[in-house]
Amino acid sequence: MTNLVVFDVDGTLVDTNYHHALAWYRAFRRYDLTPPIWRLHRAIGMGGDHLVEAVAGSDVERDLGDRLRTAWEDEYAPLLPEVMPFEGAHRLLESVAESGRRVVLASSGKADHVEHYLDLLDARSIAQDWTTADDVERTKPEPDLIAVAIEKVGGGDALMVGDSVWDCEAAKRLDVPSYAVRTGGFSVDELREAGARAVFDDLRELREELVAPSRA
Structure with missing residues (x-):
């Protein structure tokens, strides 16, 4: 045992997974990027240090990775009280x-x-x-x-x-x-x-x- x-x-x-997917979607939209939410959902569970590149590619990670992670945190904060x-x-x-x-x-x-x-x-x-x-x-x-x-x-x-x-x-x-x-x-x-x-x-x-x- x-x-x-x-x-x-x-x-x-x-x-929380669908809350995270929505927050990531809104974060990407801040930069006029529109990844399908189903693709975001499939990446939830890996850390944010991997997710941006996995969803949007290495160029987006290089140019916007840190800003997207900050935007995700901003977008997730209002959803946190809904988590059960x-x-x-x-x-x-x-x-x-x-x-x-x-x-x-x-x-x-x-x-x-x-x-x-x-x-x-x-x-x-x-x-x-x-x-x-x-x-x-x-x-x-x-x-x-x-x-x-x-x-x-x-x-x-x-x-x-x-x-x-x-x-x-x-x-x-x-x-x-x-x-x-x-x-x-x-x-x-x-x-x-x-x-x-x-x-x-x-x-x-x-x-x-x-x-x-x-x-x-």
Whole structure:
């Protein structure tokens, strides 16, 4: 049984992916760029340091990358009060901790966003630690964020839980097994192909798996 569960936050515990896609769309529109929102959604889960180039190409990243990331932050701020936790998110974290495993949250979000999510999830007394964008220079699909999260709690036999192919790919690069939930909008086949050991429709199904000692 794993003794540490690393949880992604955005799109896994809190329902933010479509808010992020809309904020990125509005950020690009400030510079008369119109990427399809479906393409933006497909990139959510990778960090902003990767997203601009992935969506709009290396020239846009070179010329506008930092300005687009600043614009995204401006556009996301008014949407933050609309963000809600997924049903069962707090209970999931609580159940994993009660099973004797350590909980760490691996977020590449801005520090103030992560603080807000911790309050929404009532997670401060459950998670042993958490990360923010300030902890790494490279975000997912690079594995740095997961590695830092594991290091923050002293290491251990870890399992990653996420919602995107980028979460699963990052975990695979560290040889950390991953579970995925479909809350990010990716298909079962995509998540499996990216490395997920198992895929769940929602957090209730995931909790039933994680709290079964013979399975986790």
